[in-house]
Amino acid sequence: MVCPYGNNYNVEGSERTGRTEMEASMRVSVLGMGAMGSRIARRVAAAGHELRVWSRSDVPADLASSARPTLHDAVLEADVVLAMVTDDDASRAVWSGASGALAGMRDRALAIECSTLTPDWVTELAASARDRGVRFLDAPVVGSRPQAEQGALVVLASGDAADVESARAVFSSFASAVHSMGATPRATIAKLATNALFAAQVAVLGELLAAVADQGIEPAAMLELLGALPVLSPAARGAGLAMVAERFEPMFPVALVAKDLRYALRSKSRDMPVIDCVRERYERAVASGLGEENITAVAKLSRA
Numbered sequence: 001m002v003c004p005y006g007n008n009y010n011v012e013g014s015e016r017t018g019r020t021e022m023e024a025s026m027r028v029s030v031l032g033m034g035a036m037g038s039r040i041a042r043r044v045a046a047a048g049h050e051l052r053v054w055s056r057s058d059v060p061a062d063l064a065s066s067a068r069p070t071l072h073d074a075v076l077e078a079d080v081v082l083a084m085v086t087d088d089d090a091s092r093a094v095w096s097g098a099s100g101a102l103a104g105m106r107d108r109a110l111a112i113e114c115s116t117l118t119p120d121w122v123t124e125l126a127a128s129a130r131d132r133g134v135r136f137l138d139a140p141v142v143g144s145r146p147q148a149e150q151g152a153l154v155v156l157a158s159g160d161a162a163d164v165e166s167a168r169a170v171f172s173s174f175a176s177a178v179h180s181m182g183a184t185p186r187a188t189i190a191k192l193a194t195n196a197l198f199a200a201q202v203a204v205l206g207e208l209l210a211a212v213a214d215q216g217i218e219p220a221a222m223l224e225l226l227g228a229l230p231v232l233s234p235a236a237r238g239a240g241l242a243m244v245a246e247r248f249e250p251m252f253p254v255a256l257v258a259k260d261l262r263y264a265l266r267s268k269s270r271d272m273p274v275i276d277c278v279r280e281r282y283e284r285a286v287a288s289g290l291g292e293e294n295i296t297a298v299a300k301l302s303r304a
Contacts, residue, residue: 206299
């Protein structure tokens with residue numbers, strides 16, 4: 001997840017999602033009932049698809065009737081199986097092995113991995129799906145909890161173009177746009193780059209607001225000035241407003257930001273010293289006990 005502030009994610013060249021009433025509902029399994037997976041599942045069900053869910057932990061009460069006790073039960077005869085989990089290890093546990101989702105899926109069903117993972121693991125997962133006779137997309141999402149609730153996420157999808165098209169009826173239930181990125185794992189690479197850029201903006205903004213406050217400028221006034229200049233992204237402005245208002249409820253937790261930055265550096269093709277410095281900042285925030293707070297809590301390090 002990334003950019004939890006604002007929902008205007010349409011970018012030139014993106015394709016708006018759309019689903020007509022003539023499109024038949026699909027049998028969709030959602031694996032992972034965390035903050036994002038549960039919200040996506042509700043949108044899928046509300047769009048009229050036949051929903052099944054599975055989770056390693058508790059399933060929200062309102063989704064309990066769709067819950068299945070095992071991965072195989074959850075994916076049996078599904079047209080689309082979508083996972084939204086925390087990291088590579090969780091994704092591997094969901095998809096792999098004799099009891100994993102891939103082993104239980106029918107031939108030519110569509111596996112969609114929406115988690116933010118490493119390109120290496122996504123490439124391995126795509127090969128495993130192909131060997132099993134299952135179609136595969138890596139399709140991480142841009143946006144956070146509010147956008148998931150509103151059906152306003154943005155999907156970055158890579159894989160076969162025909163599979164991206166066949167997934168639009170599902171994507172349209174929780175996303176406002178889809179960017180088709182080409183071959184796997186390009187969507188995953190792009191998602192890590194997106195998260196790294198946002199994390200850097202938030203960390204720098206937190207430092208700057210604290211620095212100008214030390215010199216007599218109110219952070220709110222500085223943020224208003226920056227917002228009037230062509231230097232501040234809408235997402236960073238939203239993060240700044242949250243910092244000023246002391247709102248740190250988790251939408252994109254600091255611990256996940258640090259994980260995504262580690263993954264971005266692991267997939268690098270060249271040195272990225274600036275991103276490495278940003279990673280160190282978020283790792284310090286985690287070590288300071290801020291891991292479960294929102295990305296904006298990184299600003300607290302500059303107030304000490």
